[in-house]
Amino acid sequence: MTAVVEHLATRRAAGLFDFSFMGLYEFQGQPPAQTRNLDTVAPGQIVYTLLLKEDGAVLIDATIWRLEGERFWLFTGRRSPYGGRDRSGEFAILALQGPASGRILAKLIGADAVRGLRYFHFLQDKKMIVGRLGYSGELGYELLVPAADAPGLRHRLLHLGASDGLRECSWAAADSLRIESGYVLFDREIDGRANPRELGLERLAPNRNFAVTRRLVGLEILDEPGRADLPIAQVTSECFSPTLGKTIALAFADSNAVSAVRLADGRHARVVRLPFYDPERRRPRVPPL
Secondary structure, three states: OHHHHHHHHHHHOEEEEEOOOOEEEEEEOOOOOEOOOHHHOOOOEEEEEEEEOOOOOEEEEEEEEEOOOOEEEEEEOOOOOOOOEEOOOOEEEEEEEOOOHHHHHHHHHOHHHHHHOOOOEEEEEOOEEEEEOOOOOOOEEEEEEEHHHHHHHHHHHHHHHHHHOEEEOOHHHHHHHHHHOOOOOEOOOEOOOOOOOOOOOHHHOOOOOOOOOEEEEEEEEEEEEOOOOOOEEEEEEEEEEOOOOEEEEEEEEEOOOOOEEEEOOOEEEEEEOOOOOOOOOOHHHOOOO
16 A cells, blocks of 8 residues: 555645666767657756667666767666666756655755756756656656765755655656556567557657557456457556556557457457556646746
């Protein structure tokens, strides 16, 4: 039940997550094998990208942060095989997520800085770098500080956010939040075989064509056996959704499966629109104050 409480606290107020497991690689010049054109990305801007294998399958996803000039940081949940200076572990990454996250952050860096920070951009405040991102599907920020400074920042945020309902949260809550929000995860949806089009991310690789035999879909899992004539879907991520009050999943299904599928364990599931939560993805873009 703890993860459910943490999940709902993030949806209703704010949650604090430790994402320091992320890998960080620094490049002088554009990182290779990723799918985005970085020529138009300004310093202080962040882009979401994919790193592809030679056959076009997605190896990992990542965010790229452009610093000054041709200096880039690449953050990913898995080690990068494409070089770069490995700076993993130098920084702690605390993610402040939820509708109250802007108010809490303003107590730390000031209201003007929070109002001026746009979605998928970052700023530097002394030794801390703040990026506006929303892995939970809510208004959210990632705060990077030297690893040694992390305990102090954590305690300060929990103190500043206490009156706004800030709660420290686990990876289990982060996982159910991202499933509700329809976001893919390495070693689950990114299985080393799926291409951008099968993942519904072809917009990130607009200059390539990809064959499709399956596609990632959202499922509402029903408490009844599936009919034998339904196509079978392979579940990649599943959770009980505290927000929606039902069991949901991300799964690969035949590209012709449009309304219902049967799971490998015999359960019946309805195909639904992704994301499950906030279909227009408006929540991460709301005014922070």
